[in-house]
Amino acid sequence: MPELKQRIARQFSRAATMYDRFADIQADIAFDALSLLPGCDGTLLDIGCGTSRYAKQLLSKCSHMLGVDLAYGMLSQARDSVSNADWICADAEDLPLAAQSVNGVFSSMALQWCSSAEQAMLECARVMRPGARGTLAIMSAGSFTELHKCRQMIDGQLLGNRFFDSQHWHSAAEKAGLRTASHTRAYTSWHPDILSLLNSIRHIGASTLTQTDHRPLNRRSLLRLEHEYEQHFAKNGRLPLTYNVTFLQVIKNHE
Numbered sequence: 001m002p003e004l005k006q007r008i009a010r011q012f013s014r015a016a017t018m019y020d021r022f023a024d025i026q027a028d029i030a031f032d033a034l035s036l037l038p039g040c041d042g043t044l045l046d047i048g049c050g051t052s053r054y055a056k057q058l059l060s061k062c063s064h065m066l067g068v069d070l071a072y073g074m075l076s077q078a079r080d081s082v083s084n085a086d087w088i089c090a091d092a093e094d095l096p097l098a099a100q101s102v103n104g105v106f107s108s109m110a111l112q113w114c115s116s117a118e119q120a121m122l123e124c125a126r127v128m129r130p131g132a133r134g135t136l137a138i139m140s141a142g143s144f145t146e147l148h149k150c151r152q153m154i155d156g157q158l159l160g161n162r163f164f165d166s167q168h169w170h171s172a173a174e175k176a177g178l179r180t181a182s183h184t185r186a187y188t189s190w191h192p193d194i195l196s197l198l199n200s201i202r203h204i205g206a207s208t209l210t211q212t213d214h215r216p217l218n219r220r221s222l223l224r225l226e227h228e229y230e231q232h233f234a235k236n237g238r239l240p241l242t243y244n245v246t247f248l249q250v251i252k253n254h255e
């Protein structure tokens with residue numbers, strides 16, 4: 001596995017026991033995505049399932065559930081709490097599943113970790129049976145803009161990962177043979193200070209930097225970051241963090 005993927009898997013595995021306690025906004029997004037997911041007969045694949053705390057809702061929409069995740073630690077949590085599903089530790093960009101083997105797909109807040117949207121969508125389309133449907137919620141461009149802008153103000157650097165835009169995901173899905181409808185929605189979490197804001201990312205295991213040109217923040221830059229954040233974005237003494245989420249609703253074309 002490439003070094004970057006190993007780092008991503010390690011961070012999420014380490015955070016797995018705390019994930020459900022800290023991932024409030026991820027829960028809101030997953031439940032919004034679930035409300036869009038059509039039911040299916042047969043196997044429903046959850047890509048990047050994490051701890052699968054919404055397994056009950058997924059199981060109510062299919063007869064068999066299969067969770068795939070890069071992080072073994074996440075899958076252990078999922079396996080401990082859900083007995084009537086199957087779990088595979090694997091990469092969304094290289095699924096160890098036969099072509100046309102699943103009847104539906106779901107994913108929430110995982111696919112943005114893929115290096116190539118095209119490869120992720122090709123793999124998703126390959127394993128879907130013709131006519132299979134799915135809902136994919138993906139963090140996209142416009143996410144964490146407050147952090148990016150403040151970091152640029154202090155030293156011209158970017159802080160945090162950059163994301164593909166929703167059009168990029170939409171056309172990757174269509175090119176892979178998926179009929180696609182998409183919309184984007186912003187979610188905001190609010191924090192009392194910059195440390196708690198940064199910890200909201202770190203505590204769920206999502207702080208792996210995917211670009212190599214990042215310089216880490218020292219204490220001085222952290223104080224400046226907090227100052228800029230307060231100046232430009234604070235409301236009622238609280239700091240916002242925006243998640244811009246693209247919801248793709250996909251149907252695998254009949255050949």
Ligand SMILES: C[S@@+](CC[C@H](N)C(=O)[O-])C[C@H]1O[C@@H](n2cnc3c(N)ncnc32)[C@H](O)[C@@H]1O
Binds near residue numbers: 027052069092204206
């Ligand atoms: C923010 S969590 C979301 C978990 C769950 N879907 C939820 O909504 O609570 C992101 C998950 O994606 C997984 N992930 C990241 N990159 C992945 C990849 N390339 N293939 C499969 N899973 C991946 C991580 O290990 C992590 O469990």
